[in-house]
């Protein structure tokens with residue numbers, strides 16, 4: 300009998316559903332005319348923020364496993380990264396298709412003139428590379444280099460946060476909250492911190508079990 304390869308854990312189902320809700324919500328808002336006075340800007344902002352949130356969630360999977368020994372969460376890294384890429388692609392498509400109406404001369408000027416656009420584009424290109432090479436086939440082809448290449452996801456996170464910081468007016472706190480979360484996630488990867496946090500939580504787990 301053919302083996303069923305489409306088995307999802309409840310956590311995986313929750314991740315897929317959770318990642319698709321913002322998109323379905325946006326589609327609903329389009330059809331119900333619920334996007335406010337500047338729908339294009341609203342759509343750009345929402346897709347950008349969702350792309351960044353999913354990228355950080357994807358980056359959070361390994362630290363969660365380190366801290367709580369919860370291996371299941373590692374399976375979410377790829378889908379969350381791919382969903383981030385999906386939202387980033389929609390975000391970018393609105394910029395070139397709706398904001399600039401495929402006027403490539405203007406798009407080129409905007410991309411090169413605005414520093415937030417340059418880092419946004421770089422982030423998008425990194426996410427594209429990671430999405431293409433996220434398959435098992437590419438993993439086999441690139442061998443050890445695959446891991447090295449996929450470390451670029453940290454750079455993508457840092458650039459996406461920079462893009463956000465450079466976009467907003469001074470004094471807006473939200474991008475700094477994202478920056479703080481990213482910093483915590485990156486710090487948890489540093490070996491001594493990883494070891495210390497792991498043993499701290501091991502102690503907590505042990506004292507709860509006894």
Ligand code: HEM
Nearest residue numbers: 343344347348350351387391394416419420422423459463
């Ligand atoms: C060439 C690529 C990109 C371009 C040209 C671009 C352009 C833009 C523009 C025009 C805005 C709205 C600015 C405003 O009206 O206030 C924006 C906002 C934003 N973008 Fe991008 N973006 C790009 C890539 C990305 C990527 C890859 C991410 C994340 C992974 C991202 C995350 C964000 C976030 C978080 C916001 C702010 C949302 C908010 O204020 O609520 N962008 N971007």
